[in-house]
Amino acid sequence: MVDAAVAAAVADAHRREWAFVLAATVRLTRDLDLAEECAQDAFAQALAAWPQSGVPVRPAAWLTTVARRRALDLLRRETVWRRSLPLLIDDDVTPSPEDVVVAEGEIPDDRLRLICTCCHPALAREAQVALTLRLVCGLTTAEVARAFLVTEPTMAARLTRAKKKIGDARIPYRVPPAADLPERIDAVLDVVHLLFTTGHTAPVGADLVRRDLVERSLDLARMLRLLLPADADVAGLLALILLTDARRATRVDADGRLLLLEEQDRTKWDGAEIAEGATLVREALRRRPPGRFALQAAIAAVHAESPSWGDTDWREIAALYDVLAQVWPSPVVALNRAVAIGLAAGPGAGLDALDALADEPQLAGYAYAAAARADFLRRLGRTEEARTSYEEALLLTDNAVEREFLDRRLKQLAERVE
Amino acid sequence: MAEYLILIYGDEKAHEAGGQALWDELMQGHNAFGEKHAQSLRGGNALQPTTTATSVRFQGDRANVTDGPFAETKEALGGYYLVEAKDLDEAISIAKDVPAPHGGLEVRPVMVFD
Numbered sequence: 321m322v323d324a325a326v327a328a329a330v331a332d333a334h335r336r337e338w339a340f341v342l343a344a345t346v347r348l349t350r351d352l353d354l355a356e357e358c359a360q361d362a363f364a365q366a367l368a369a370w371p372q373s374g375v376p377v378r379p380a381a382w383l384t385t386v387a388r389r390r391a392l393d394l395l396r397r398e399t400v401w402r403r404s405l406p407l408l409i410d411d412d413v414t415p416s417p418e419d420v421v422v423a424e425g426e427i428p429d430d431r432l433r434l435i436c437t438c439c440h441p442a443l444a445r446e447a448q449v450a451l452t453l454r455l456v457c458g459l460t461t462a463e464v465a466r467a468f469l470v471t472e473p474t475m476a477a478r479l480t481r482a483k484k485k486i487g488d489a490r491i492p493y494r495v496p497p498a499a500d501l502p503e504r505i506d507a508v509l510d511v512v513h514l515l516f517t518t519g520h521t522a523p524v525g526a527d528l529v530r531r532d533l534v535e536r537s538l539d540l541a542r543m544l545r546l547l548l549p550a551d552a553d554v555a556g557l558l559a560l561i562l563l564t565d566a567r568r569a570t571r572v573d574a575d576g577r578l579l580l581l582e583e584q585d586r587t588k589w590d591g592a593e594i595a596e597g598a599t600l601v602r603e604a605l606r607r608r609p610p611g612r613f614a615l616q617a618a619i620a621a622v623h624a625e626s627p628s629w630g631d632t633d634w635r636e637i638a639a640l641y642d643v644l645a646q647v648w649p650s651p652v653v654a655l656n657r658a659v660a661i662g663l664a665a666g667p668g669a670g671l672d673a674l675d676a677l678a679d680e681p682q683l684a685g686y687a688y689a690a691a692a693r694a695d696f697l698r699r700l701g702r703t704e705e706a707r708t709s710y711e712e713a714l715l716l717t718d719n720a721v722e723r724e725f726l727d728r729r730l731k732q733l734a735e736r737v738e
Numbered sequence: 739m740a741e742y743l744i745l746i747y748g749d750e751k752a753h754e755a756g757g758q759a760l761w762d763e764l765m766q767g768h769n770a771f772g773e774k775h776a777q778s779l780r781g782g783n784a785l786q787p788t789t790t791a792t793s794v795r796f797q798g799d800r801a802n803v804t805d806g807p808f809a810e811t812k813e814a815l816g817g818y819y820l821v822e823a824k825d826l827d828e829a830i831s832i833a834k835d836v837p838a839p840h841g842g843l844e845v846r847p848v849m850v851f852d
Contacts, residue, residue, distance in 0.1 A: 409825040442826055489847050490740050492825040500827075 329375045330366050337380040338363075338458030339543065343430035345387045346493060350408040352455065352483050354394065355387075362387035384427050408437075408486070408493040431456070432495045432547050439508040440491045447482035448511050454479055456543075457536050467533055505548065509557050509613065512540045516561050521719075534565060556604035556614030562597035563620035566590040578725040582629040594624040612648035615640055634664035651682040659692050667699040687716035691726065698733065707733055739822050741780060741848040742829040747813040748841035750787050760839075767837030775821065775832050782819035813841040820848070 341362060345355040362383045376382040438451040446468070453464045465475035485491065496504045519533025541558040548554050570584035601621045604614035619640045626632045641657035654677055662670015674693050683689040694709030707730065714726045753760065772779060788807040795802045807814055819836065823829040826845070833843045 440826075442830075490825040492827055494825075494827075496827065 323371060326370045326375065327367065329370065329379070330363060333366065333379040333383060334363055334458055335539070337383060339431045339434060339456045340380045340429065341383045341387050342455060342458070343434035344384045344427050345391055346408065346434065347428075347430050348388050349391045349395065350493065352408070352486070354391065356455070358387040358391040358394070359383075361390050381427060409490050429547070431543065433493050435508055435544070435547075436495055436504055437486065437491060437493050439504070439511050440486070441504075441507055442489060442491055443482055443485060445511075445514070447478060447485075448507070449514060450475065450478055451482050452511055452540070453515075453536065456540065459536075463532075467530075505544075505551065505553065508544065509553055512537050512544070513557060513560075513613070515540070516564075520564060534561075534568070537561060538565065552604045552607035553611045553613055555600045556611050556617050559597040559600035559604060559617035560613050560620060562593045562600070563617055563624050566593035566597065566624055572721060576721060577728075578721045580725075581623060586628065589624065594621075597621060598625060609647055610643065612644060615644040615647060619644075632663070634660055638664045651677070651680045652686075652688075654680070655683055655686070655689055655692065662692075662696050667696040671696045671700070685716055687713045687722065687726075690716060694729070698729075703733055703736060739824050740829075740850070742821050742823055742826075743846050743848055744819040744821060744829070744833045744836055745815055745844040745846065746817045746819075746836060746838050746841070747844065748816045748838055749813055750816070752840035753787075753816075764837055764839070771819075771835050771837065774835060778821045778823060778832055780820040780822055782817065784817040785815065787816075788814045816841075 338359065342355055342359045345358050346352060349355045349358065365386050366379070366383060370376075435452070435456055438455055439448045443451070450464055450468065453459045453467060454461065459467070461476050461479060462472050464479070465472045468475060470478075495501070515533050516537035519530040519535075519537060538561050541554070541561050544551075544554045545558050566589050567581075567584060569588045569590070570586075571579060573579055597617065598621050601614065601617045604610065605618060607614070610618075619637055622633055622637050622640070638657065638660040641653065641660050645653050645657055655674075658670060658673035658677060661673045671693070674689070674696065677683055677689075690709050690713035694706045694713060697703075697706035697709060710726055710730050710733070714723060714730075717723055717726070756763075791805075791807040793804050793806060793808045795804070821829060821832050823832060826847070829845050829847075833845050836843055
């Protein structure tokens, strides 16, 4: 009998503990596919065993022990040793399978090894993201395919290629040495951030937000925070995700129309996420110089803690963008800085700051740049020029929700002229 | 342990323009690399420039012999090292010491036939 409570407990354990179970099993098998099989088997056994035995106090230890026992059984059959795939490279001294099966309480946390292997710089970015979703988050190949909007066979081939490169090029299953760790963690954070931004504003499709991707990125950021509690960049990214996601309920209205920060109902922002994010921001900003995620999170925190749009401390935001532009220079950061200057010092100053970016080729095709320009012109009462800029922005975006917003602004301009 | 081939790519025009001074500097760099990684080095060679290259392409049964390198690119293959390393991370860390001022490196595992 599989009652609903047990099924829910297994699903919950899958969501929370998959990475732990798989990472510890890979340590034993040194073969990703075999470890995946054994980890999946352990979750299947939990469905069968837990209705009788009850849900264990520490599900991760139970599942890992079962997965590793299964792996050990398979490894003892010689056929498995004769797999054509090369084994993963572990530490200099690889423990024998018997040594790895230790007391349940002493199972080492190997999740950082798993994450660092999935996000190795020798893998293409799309392979890094796909492997992370499959191996660290435990998504099925079909679910990963859906996340990328590709077919399942395409995604299966991509995952196979990536695993083959890990084996053939001997990408090690190891936490990199301290000297390389910051660079490698940067790559991991980039993957998590990419997942979040893809989910937060879906580049394609009818919906603005892809909730599944946002939640996975939040899970990953929390896992990293647990594994690297002293890392300011990890704290910064988790804060950024929390503070941005806190606004999710208010970003579109009941009809799915885009609402600007200015129009959002701040009483519906997620207070718990804001409080947690704000605490993390303060911690992340203590490192000098602050990292880009910490600064972006600090900007989000100013908005999150401001009671209304009118009360927003734009000078503080412009100052944070000044620092961000030095730490992480990019045309989009420069654009946001110009917008903040406009809101701190008036639309005229904002327009001047935007004009200074006129030669930036990357901004020429960017709808948000044209929309920002249109907004300052509208505030200055230069209606005709504002109309031209809104029309330009419309030509540059394909997101249905954003297009609807720009159309609405154009109609408001027309009413103003009458 | 495994073997990796480190392929050295560079801009030949930049090399020519650098003259004797650049040549000396590169030789010094390769000597230093050879000393530092003597334990891992299994072989290596510098190649004559692509102006000396001849390509052979097959069309059905016919072999067409033409003047020039196989692929015309700004950065051409100029030499290689064969190194032994325990994994890709070690191979990359060795590769980072190869002087390649006007180009870069490609690191490829050597296939093993059992």
